[in-house]
Amino acid sequence: MTLAAVEERARSLLASGRGAEAEAIIAPLLADGTGPVSLWALLAQALRVQGRVLDAKPIQEMLVDALPGQYSARFDLSETLLLLGEFDRGWREYRFRYSLAHTAAIERKVQRPRWDGRPIPGQTLLIHDEQGYGDTFQFMRMVAWAKERSQANVVLEINHDMASIASRMKGFDAITLRGQLPPPFHTHCEMMSLPAAMRLQLADLPGTPMPYLSALPERRAVWRARLAPYAGLKVAFLWAGRPTHFNDANRSMSLAALAPLGQEGVTFFSIQKGPTEGDALSPPHGMEMVSLSPEIADFEDTAAILSEVDLLISIDSSPVHLAGALGVPVWVMLPMLPDWRWLLGREDSPWYPSARLFRQTEWGRWDQVIAQVAAALAERKSLA
Structure with a gap:
């Protein structure tokens, strides 16, 4: 069977959740510890599909170490690390989420430095939402935390559908809608980059007084x-x-x-x-x-x-x-x-x-x- 045929068959099996069968056709080809990067990536996926995330992790780390510029591998590793609760490196690798072919187009091109978690009293920090509604609901909790840590004037930029709920949340000085021109700011941070900036650890969660949202x-x-x-x-x-x-x-x-x-x-x-x-x-x-x-x-x-x-x-x-x-x-x-x-x-x-x-x-x-x-x-x- 050619390499292309093996990969096609493995992807078909993985799409239907048949990770063990995919592993059975890939693993023998990698038994000597060498082989195409594409096969190693498929093997890691086959292990993850079986719930063997810990077994997949070293393969993903090997791929990232060998090919640091392959951003899809780095993003895959980030998801494994976060799934395992290994937040230190997980959040660092998660920054590559906008380096993929299907996500690069939705990255915000902000011509200001990204906040790195240090105090910036007297400056204005723009925190903007990203990705899906669930992501935003989850990470809205960190706005108040960022306000306390940064000591900055915080402007929250939020999508229109969530603006009403967000307006009752604590931790910001002004709110603006996505698509509008925000007030002048010195630094910015995507909402889901706040964990990396603030070195969020599993033990820090839930990280804010609960609940942090309320109904009208x-x-x-x-x-x-x-x-x-x-x-x-x-x-x-x-x-x-x-x-x-x-x-x-x-x-x-x-x-x-x-x-x-x-x-x-x-x-x-x-x-x-x-x-x-x-x-x-x-x-x-x-x-x-x-x-x-x-x-x-x-x-x-x-x-x-x-x-x-x-x-x-x-x-x-x-x-x-x-x-x-x-x-x-x-x-x-x-x-x-x-x-x-x-x-x-x-x-x-x-x-x-x-x-x-x-x-x-x-x-x-x-x-x-x-x-x-x-x-x-x-x-x-x-x-x-």
């Missing part, structure tokens, strides 16, 4: 009245992420697959947005569900709903981070190889004290996770 009282009153007619345990619910997300096939599932969660005395309130939100109008048999999606106008509505229900059950999604930032109980259903921020082998999250994690133990096996969530839900209901 008047919106809460509206949604409290909307949910009042429903007795029993009230559970906000989300089962699919954004289809364009690179890892969506790995993190999302169908509503039908979640039928075992249905039980007497529990009402599910769908806050699903996007192509699958209409599925809530025909829920699985035995699952009492109310679709709130058409009534949700913005994140203020989502925050108010989350503040008025007993619990959010969701796949890895931006409302999970919003719930965590609000201090709302949230159960997160995670794939075997989760995003780096959820770490490995834990049922809790240092980022969000109100979160409980339910993890796959086999690639693609959501049924085991759903059974665990169903049992936990029955227990939670009995205590309500």
